Amino acid sequence: MNAELSAIELSIKEREDFIATKGKQKKQLRCDAESIAGCVSQRACVFCGARVVLNPITDAIHLIHGPIGCASYTWDIRGSLSSGTELYRNSFSTDLKEQDVIFGGEKKLARAIDELVAAYHAKLIFVYSTCIVGVIGDDIEAVCRAAMVRHHIKVIPVQSSGFIGNKSAGYRAACDSLLSLIHTEKKISKKPKSVNYLGDFNLAGEAWIIRDYLARIGVTVSTVFTGDASYEELKTAPAASLNIIQCAGSMAYLAKQMEELYHIPYLRISFLGIEDTAVTLRNIAEYFEDPEMQQKVEILIEEESRKVTDELSFYRKKLEGKKAAVYVGGGFKAISLIKQFREIGMEVVMVGTQTGQPDDYDTINGLVTEGTVVLDDANPAELEKFMIEQGANLLVGGVKERPLAYKLGVAFVDHNHERKHPLSGFVGAVNFAREVYSTVCSPVWRSIQMKTPWGE
Amino acid sequence: MSRKIEGVKNVNENPCNMCMPMGGILALKGIEQTMVVLHGSQGCSTYMRRHISQHFNEPIDVGSSSLNEKGTIYGGEKNLKQAFNNILRVYHPQMIGVLTTCLAETIGEDVERIAAEYLRENKLNYPIVTAPTPGYGGSHAEGYFFTVRRIVEGLAKKAEKNYKINIFVSNISPADIREIKRILDLMQVRYTLCPDFSDTLDRPYVRPYTKIPEGGTKLADIAEMSGALATVQMGMTVDESISPGEYLREEFGVPLYTIPIPIGLENTDIFIKLLQELTGGVIPLSLQNERGRLVDAMIDSHKYNFEGRSAIFGEPELVYALAGACIENGIMPLVVATGSKNSTLCTLVQDLSAEKGLDFIPEIVTESDFKEIRGLSVAKGVNVAIGHSDGHYLEEQENIPLVRLGFPIHDRIGGQRILSVGYTGTAMFLDRVTNTLLAAKQKSYRQTMYNKFYRGKEKSEVAKYELLRV
Numbered sequence: 066m067n068a069e070l071s072a073i074e075l076s077i078k079e080r081e082d083f084i085a086t087k088g089k090q091k092k093q094l095r096c097d098a099e100s101i102a103g104c105v106s107q108r109a110c111v112f113c114g115a116r117v118v119l120n121p122i123t124d125a126i127h128l129i130h131g132p133i134g135c136a137s138y139t140w141d142i143r144g145s146l147s148s149g150t151e152l153y154r155n156s157f158s159t160d161l162k163e164q165d166v167i168f169g170g171e172k173k174l175a176r177a178i179d180e181l182v183a184a185y186h187a188k189l190i191f192v193y194s195t196c197i198v199g200v201i202g203d204d205i206e207a208v209c210r211a212a213m214v215r216h217h218i219k220v221i222p223v224q225s226s227g228f229i230g231n232k233s234a235g236y237r238a239a240c241d242s243l244l245s246l247i248h249t250e251k252k253i254s255k256k257p258k259s260v261n262y263l264g265d266f267n268l269a270g271e272a273w274i275i276r277d278y279l280a281r282i283g284v285t286v287s288t289v290f291t292g293d294a295s296y297e298e299l300k301t302a303p304a305a306s307l308n309i310i311q312c313a314g315s316m317a318y319l320a321k322q323m324e325e326l327y328h329i330p331y332l333r334i335s336f337l338g339i340e341d342t343a344v345t346l347r348n349i350a351e352y353f354e355d356p357e358m359q360q361k362v363e364i365l366i367e368e369e370s371r372k373v374t375d376e377l378s379f380y381r382k383k384l385e386g387k388k389a390a391v392y393v394g395g396g397f398k399a400i401s402l403i404k405q406f407r408e409i410g411m412e413v414v415m416v417g418t419q420t421g422q423p424d425d426y427d428t429i430n431g432l433v434t435e436g437t438v439v440l441d442d443a444n445p446a447e448l449e450k451f452m453i454e455q456g457a458n459l460l461v462g463g464v465k466e467r468p469l470a471y472k473l474g475v476a477f478v479d480h481n482h483e484r485k486h487p488l489s490g491f492v493g494a495v496n497f498a499r500e501v502y503s504t505v506c507s508p509v510w511r512s513i514q515m516k517t518p519w520g521e
Numbered sequence: 522m523s524r525k526i527e528g529v530k531n532v533n534e535n536p537c538n539m540c541m542p543m544g545g546i547l548a549l550k551g552i553e554q555t556m557v558v559l560h561g562s563q564g565c566s567t568y569m570r571r572h573i574s575q576h577f578n579e580p581i582d583v584g585s586s587s588l589n590e591k592g593t594i595y596g597g598e599k600n601l602k603q604a605f606n607n608i609l610r611v612y613h614p615q616m617i618g619v620l621t622t623c624l625a626e627t628i629g630e631d632v633e634r635i636a637a638e639y640l641r642e643n644k645l646n647y648p649i650v651t652a653p654t655p656g657y658g659g660s661h662a663e664g665y666f667f668t669v670r671r672i673v674e675g676l677a678k679k680a681e682k683n684y685k686i687n688i689f690v691s692n693i694s695p696a697d698i699r700e701i702k703r704i705l706d707l708m709q710v711r712y713t714l715c716p717d718f719s720d721t722l723d724r725p726y727v728r729p730y731t732k733i734p735e736g737g738t739k740l741a742d743i744a745e746m747s748g749a750l751a752t753v754q755m756g757m758t759v760d761e762s763i764s765p766g767e768y769l770r771e772e773f774g775v776p777l778y779t780i781p782i783p784i785g786l787e788n789t790d791i792f793i794k795l796l797q798e799l800t801g802g803v804i805p806l807s808l809q810n811e812r813g814r815l816v817d818a819m820i821d822s823h824k825y826n827f828e829g830r831s832a833i834f835g836e837p838e839l840v841y842a843l844a845g846a847c848i849e850n851g852i853m854p855l856v857v858a859t860g861s862k863n864s865t866l867c868t869l870v871q872d873l874s875a876e877k878g879l880d881f882i883p884e885i886v887t888e889s890d891f892k893e894i895r896g897l898s899v900a901k902g903v904n905v906a907i908g909h910s911d912g913h914y915l916e917e918q919e920n921i922p923l924v925r926l927g928f929p930i931h932d933r934i935g936g937q938r939i940l941s942v943g944y945t946g947t948a949m950f951l952d953r954v955t956n957t958l959l960a961a962k963q964k965s966y967r968q969t970m971y972n973k974f975y976r977g978k979e980k981s982e983v984a985k986y987e988l989l990r991v
Contacts, residue, residue, distance in 0.1 A: 077607050100563050100587045103604030105611075110564020132623050132656035133533060133860075134540030138568035140911070142931075160533035161657050166627060176531040196562050196624040197657070200593065227562035228593050228624055445582050446611045446732060464571050469580040472730050513726065
């Protein structure tokens with residue numbers, strides 16, 4: 066260590082309130098606050114949050130108004146699948162340069178929209194604002210309004226300048242854009258036994274799995290927000306009779322607004338893990354007060370469980386007693402992971418999120434055992450410290466966390482938007498267990514324990 | 522003759538480049554015990570960390586001043602100083618590199634002043650290197666060289682002659698850097714290579730884990746670069762204003778030799794010959810044999826290669842070296858593209874094509890995107906693409922196989938281990954391209970020939986044959 070640095074005190078006091086050990090502290094964990102400078106937060110920005118939520122809309126042009134980086138780093142990095150067009154897999158940018166920053170980028174944006182409309186004949190364009198757009202004061206609302214008049218299509222601004230908050234603010238910006246997209250003045254005739262499925266991005270076909278389950282119990286899905294969604298489909302959302310909401314971190318706001326505007330009640334649900342999936346299906350049937358549906362649910366649960374029981378119990382035998390650490394984006398994911406680990410006999414010894422809300426942490430606190438470390442907006446140093454201290458055999462996280470786990474000799478499960486296998490429903494529960502098994506029980510961990518030829 | 526597409530574009534469709542601070546991070550990761558702070562909103566550092574991490578399969582820690590609305594309006598000084606504090610507390614680095622972002626530059630942050638003030642306030646004599654790298658100011662390629670220049674500007678002091686050679690490498694893989702160092706050692710050259718991320722971005726598995734990886738160019742060595750015998754810079758396409766070698770020449774009179782990245786026979790020859798001239802040393806037999814083996818390999822695969830029609834894309838410096846390597850093997854580059862703004866690349870590739878009297882005319886495009894590269898590749902009948910993995914739509918949607926090379930490699934593992942420099946590295950590169958062409962041919966030729974020539978067999982003919990057999 067550089068001797069010069071002795072003048073600086075060596076711990077980050079400001080982070081202490083964001084970390085708690087169950088059973089030790091009585092105080093409420095701090096969360097939903099701004100990241101502290103220099104702490105190497107794993108969080109992204111407002112723009113990231115907005116793009117995550119909106120990008121799965123397949124027939125939209127996603128145009129990023131800003132310098133090139135924002136479009137580069139978010140191009141086709143997520144595994145949302147489409148049953149139709151692949152337009153959403155392109156990353157369009159106005160590629161602002163120094164001159165645009167000085168003189169403003171509104172005209173360039175308008176020309177970009179014109180060019181894209183001519184080239185792709187899309188009915189829907191999302192225009193994302195980025196940090197500098199917020200600073201140089203481009204009025205993207207006005208540009209979008211004018212373009213709508215010019216082209217008779219929907220051109221929707223997304224207020225996602227990076228610095229105006231954290232990822233959660235981006236979710237909210239995306240939800241505002243979705244509300245403006247589905248807005249209707251017409252009288253709505255409700256479709257009976259139909260739902261909107263909020264907070265599933267159809268990673269590796271997850272929304273398709275759930276659509277199938279729901280079809281089998283006699284429920285139609287009007288639209289999914291936003292996995293494999295299209296413009297026409299999204300517009301049918303106000304007519305649904307129920308909203309079921311999975312990823313609450315990103316979609317709770319939308320559900321509340323839709324309840325107010327279109328009188329659609331909502332149910333918080335989870336299709337992650339056997340237990341949650343069964344509970345969810347039963348809750349939906351109960352909501353519709355339909356005995357026939359309830360019967361169908363039981364048949365489905367029975368059929369699907371039967372298919373996976375043997376494989377799951379094999380993994381459970383192999384994994385019983387292992388310890389997991391969890392660091393993911395939102396509270397919903399963390400909560401369902403704790404339950405899923407329980408299903409395969411594993412205990413969660415560390416759990417944290419980037420954007421969890423106070424009620425998420427309350428739920429987490431209720432689920433985990435004494436001694437589990439709970440932390441909000443963690444950084445690599447904290448993840449390292451607690452993975453080691455808590456003796457974790459496995460970390461669940463995203464791309465940035467993976468190499469850290471590996472460097473510590475800890476197994477890793479990707480629970481991010483890039484994965485190429487579904488984790489939802491009964492089939493997803495098996496995939497999850499299989500992935501945990503494939504990393505925790507890999508022979509590689511034996512090799513790293515071996516003595517080197519030079520005796521270390 | 523070759524042509525450069527000019528004119529203002531309003532939309533970039535599927536970018537072929539990244540932004541300035543990205544290159545800056547890569548450069549700073551090659552300096553001993555250094556931490557990086559991005560002055561801007563939290564997302565920039567996270568996105569870039571994710572991108573770099575996926576390529577190298579390494580933990581990439583980069584601090585952020587996490588600018589919020591307040592910082593944006595009233596200035597981010599407080600945030601940046603707090604970031605310094607926290608980085609020093611947790612990482613204990615020997616140096617901090619500060620890169621700005623769009624946001625910081627647009628609100629007019631003077632990071633150099635803030636850094637100086639921070640050091641004064643805390644009575645620290647400590648190296649903080651700053652580089653203004655707004656995302657709109659250029660691509661990651663310029664960000665990389667400019668940051669290397671800023672590092673040298675910040676650290677190099679007037680020094681006694683030390684007869685070492687400064688080697689500035691462009692953004693090549695850790696495996697490439699190790700190969701360059703092996704060659705330098707083979708030729709018994711005393712050198713300072715910068716930035717050296719051969720260990721820091723491709724570190725061995727060792728316990729215990731350290732937050733900042735071992736390795737990187739030593740600060741003390743950079744300080745003495747001013748006393749070197751000469752600077753060798755892999756930077757044919759690098760503008761003087763961002764050239765670290767140019768700075769050392771101007772400021773300290775260190776002679777500058779600019780060479781291409783040693784990929785390809787001729788490009789490697791240039792490197793080896795220059796080293797020999799500068800040091801007066803001998804070229805060891807083992808290296809002579811490596812050259813011989815490369816030439817042998819080139820002959821072995823020349824007919825397969827001459828069927829290759831390539832699209833080459835990526836950072837200007839890499840693209841130029843690859844164009845040379847392709848041309849000398851007959852893998853004719855029909856499309857040569859970069860996302861960066863770089864007219865030197867156009868001139869260089871045009872000159873190269875003219876010098877070699879090519880039968881094919883390369884289309885050279887700068888400030889390009891993958892919409893353009895894809896369109897040109899299809900129109901011109903390209904059958905092999907060479908570049909980073911953002912070109913994967915060529916493969917996925919146009920059936921043009923992609924030989925992955927450069928940065929970033931997202932959809933395959935081992936980007937950090939791809940070796941392409943020197944005689945041996947070139948042979949490995951060439952094998953990858955040749956085998957890709959061979960694989961495509963072997964996969965398709967039966968069907969192709971069938972479609973092209975088979976027009977049905979007369980039933981009677983078959984029957985006759987059957988009769989004869991009986």
